[in-house]
Amino acid sequence: DAGITQSPRHKVTETGTPVTLxxxxxxxxxxxxxxxxxxxxGLRLIHYSYGVKDTDKGEVSDGYSVSRSKTEDxxxxxxxxxxxxxxxxxxxISDAGGRQETQYFGPGTRLLVL
Amino acid sequence: AxxxxxxxxxVNVAEGNPLTVKCTYSVSGNPYLFWYVQYPNRGLQFLLKYxxxxxxxxxxxxxxxxxxxxxxxxxxxxxxxxxxDSALYFCAVRDAANQAGTALIFGKGTTxxxxx
Numbered sequence: 001d002a003g004i005t006q007s008p009r010h011k012v013t014e015t016g017t018p019v020t021l022x023x024x025x026x027x028x029x030x031x032x033x034x035x036x037x038x039x040x041x042g043l044r045l046i047h048y049s050y051g052v053k054d055t056d057k058g059e060v061s062d063g064y065s066v067s068r069s070k071t072e073d074x075x076x077x078x079x080x081x082x083x084x085x086x087x088x089x090x091x092x093i094s095d096a097g098g099r100q101e102t103q104y105f106g107p108g109t110r111l112l113v114l
Numbered sequence: 115a116x117x118x119x120x121x122x123x124x125v126n127v128a129e130g131n132p133l134t135v136k137c138t139y140s141v142s143g144n145p146y147l148f149w150y151v152q153y154p155n156r157g158l159q160f161l162l163k164y165x166x167x168x169x170x171x172x173x174x175x176x177x178x179x180x181x182x183x184x185x186x187x188x189x190x191x192x193x194x195x196x197x198x199d200s201a202l203y204f205c206a207v208r209d210a211a212n213q214a215g216t217a218l219i220f221g222k223g224t225t226x227x228x229x230x
Binding site for chain 1: 118146148150155156157158159160163165204206217218220221222223
């Protein structure tokens with residue numbers, strides 16, 4: 001999985017609690033992304049980062065925040081988890097950052113919000 | 115707005131037969147097109163991409179894809195399917211007019227089932 005790890009791999013939490021997911025890369029790539037995967041929707045972008053402390057919103061960013069204090073780590077926080085945020089979350093990285101870039105994906109985190 | 119359509123939720127083929135997984139796209143500029151495969155409980159693996167040039171793109175595991183600009187399609191093909199090809203396949207697009215680093219737009223995915 002291209003030098004990308006995600007933690008935790010599985011998590012069960014309760015509605016209203018904060019949750020933080022971590023993505024760690026060993027490739028020194030500049031761009032990092034958080035997607036969620038839901039049946040019938042494919043993958044949808046939550047947030048992305050184009051450098052340390054540089055982030056921007058994606059298609060489905062409401063209820064999520066991110067931080068990137070180091071090149072290798074990109075954190076996704078659900079500020080107050082809701083059942084609609086039950087999903088599989090994937091981190092991705094890309095190399096050159098150009099429009100031709102290929103994104104490489106981590107193994108995913110399966111989150112269940114009760 | 116960019117979009118990708120995968121018109122078939124599931125494709126069933128027999129081992130040894132050719133397979134096609136369909137993808138059509140809509141972008142305002144020139145497209146950059148990608149195929150990924152996802153095996154159960156795994157992340158997405160990159161198969162191939164079309165940027166420019168030859169309309170037939172060859173990728174990993176014997177897969178290839180044909181870019182057709184007039185039909186706005188990018189169908190994934192393999193001459194002889196294997197049972198191990200059974201997986202979930204995603205087509206994705208990026209509009210060349212977009213800035214670097216922005217997201218891929220994914221289709222909803224097509225489940226390929228290859229029977230022995």
